[in-house]
Structure formats: C-alpha cells, structure tokens
Amino acid sequence: MTSETLIFTMYSPDQPGIVYAVTGLLASVGGNILESQQYNDAATDRFFIRIKANVPGGRSTIEAAFAQLAANFQMTFTISEAPRPTRTLIMASKEAHCLSDLLTKQHDGRLPIEIAGVVSNHEILRPLADFYKADYFHIPITKETKAAAEEKLLEIIEERKVELVVLARYMQIISPELCEKLAGSIINIHHSFLPSFKGARPYAQAHARGVKLIGATAHYVTSDLDEGPIIEQDVVRVYHDDTPADLAVKGAEVERQVLSRAVRWHAEHRILLNGTRTVIFN
Numbered sequence: 001m002t003s004e005t006l007i008f009t010m011y012s013p014d015q016p017g018i019v020y021a022v023t024g025l026l027a028s029v030g031g032n033i034l035e036s037q038q039y040n041d042a043a044t045d046r047f048f049i050r051i052k053a054n055v056p057g058g059r060s061t062i063e064a065a066f067a068q069l070a071a072n073f074q075m076t077f078t079i080s081e082a083p084r085p086t087r088t089l090i091m092a093s094k095e096a097h098c099l100s101d102l103l104t105k106q107h108d109g110r111l112p113i114e115i116a117g118v119v120s121n122h123e124i125l126r127p128l129a130d131f132y133k134a135d136y137f138h139i140p141i142t143k144e145t146k147a148a149a150e151e152k153l154l155e156i157i158e159e160r161k162v163e164l165v166v167l168a169r170y171m172q173i174i175s176p177e178l179c180e181k182l183a184g185s186i187i188n189i190h191h192s193f194l195p196s197f198k199g200a201r202p203y204a205q206a207h208a209r210g211v212k213l214i215g216a217t218a219h220y221v222t223s224d225l226d227e228g229p230i231i232e233q234d235v236v237r238v239y240h241d242d243t244p245a246d247l248a249v250k251g252a253e254v255e256r257q258v259l260s261r262a263v264r265w266h267a268e269h270r271i272l273l274n275g276t277r278t279v280i281f282n
Helices: 018-028 059-072 097-107 126-131 146-159 176-181 202-209 244-267
Strands: 003-013 032-041 046-056 076-081 086-092 113-120 136-138 164-167 186-191 213-220 230-237 271-274 277-280
Touching (some): 018 032, 097 126, 097 244, 146 176, 230 277
Parallel strands (some): 086 164, 113 136, 164 186
C-alpha cells in the first residue's frame, strides 16, 4: 500500500490523553511519525499540536477516524498533503521588491507555493509577472468601483482554487467583508513603524526622528487595519549618516525576508491561530 505524507494541525481545550489518542490512532493504521511538536497555552487553556507522518493509504485511510477523535476532544483540526504546494495569489501595487522576492524563491524551489496569479491595481508590475510566466490580473480601484473590484478578486480566488492570498505591498485597504471571507488565509507585510509613522513617506518621518532601528511585520489580515495576528517580525540597525533613501533600501530588504518567512511557515502548515496571537512550530 502506498504511503502519503500528511501534516496534522490541531488545537483543543487542554485535557489529558490528547497526544496518546492522536499518536495511537496513527499507530493503528501503520502511520510513522516524522515530526511532532506541541504547545500548551496556560493563558487560554488550549493545547496545540502539529504532526507530520507517513500514513499508508493516505488521507482516506484516517480522515473519518480522525474526525471522530477530534469530536471527542472538541478539537479543531486540518489534514494537509505535505508535498503539495499551496496555491497562492500575490497582490501588489507599484513596489516590486516583495513580489519579485516571492516569485524568485518560488521559481527556484525555495518556497512551497504554486503561483495562482498576480493581482494589481496598476499595470506597472506586469513585465515582472510576465518574466516569471505568472498570470497577471489588472483590477483598477476607485472609491466608486471598490465593491466591484473585490467581487472580481473573489471570482479569481474561486476560479483559481486559491488557498493563500499575500499582500506584497498592496496599497489598498481590504473591506471588512473580504477580510472575513479570507480569514486566516491572507497575509500582509508592513513596515514596523506603524502606528508611529502613519501616512506618506514613513522612512522620511523615521529619518527626521532619528530612529536607530527599522523593521517589518508580517501578519494575518483582519478588519482591524494592521492589527491582525502577528506571524513574523525583524529589524535592522540604521545609523546617523543613513539618508531616507538608505532607510527605504534597508526597509525593503527586511520586508522581503519577513514576508517570505511568513509565507513559507503558512505553506508548511506551521502556524496555528490562537485568538489574536499565533503559535508557530518551527
């Protein structure tokens, strides 16, 4: 019988016997555990697990029994095929650095994603998408057309069987209704000055204040602007003789790194939502 590598992620109210039950079920079908991580959050009384295992016969062998086990423990769970890349739609406006980084890493086999397309409210990034043979969808947005634009976006997501949406410097606010529909499957990147330096030219504002560290934050998108559960953050030191342009270059580099790590962890099913926080099994 052919084995299939599956990733099980789950969380439930903390209680005795969870690990025993899960590993026992895997053993009963001849499963071989390759990775196992767990975390007990005392603050929320929740127990989180991620298990990667070879399962003879694959998903169909264990899914029904696992669903019954989950019901017994009031468990929320997912079962994913480990080798299958996550179908990902990337959205960007005019800045190319995050989009270029994701396309390059996917092309080189360094990100476990499949590009379902690139969406932009401008045409400027089309040549970059064309270079990587990624389908490009130009959806211009005005105040009057925003609702129609989001309907078009949802059509693309459905038609292309998109599993993850990445806002790679997409400079449009997503409506609360769309945030709700894509909850847990849409990631944004922004400079970590927020909320200290809002509005235009944040690096010029940071330079004027003489900041010593700049950084970036990747997070899941919610209807609360830039306040969704944080996935990854990083910083880089800047110096007194750095110009605003120098800060922008350093900021772009840290944004690329932070976003690609967040996308990788999501695609590898390493992130579990824990209210307004995340549990990340590295």
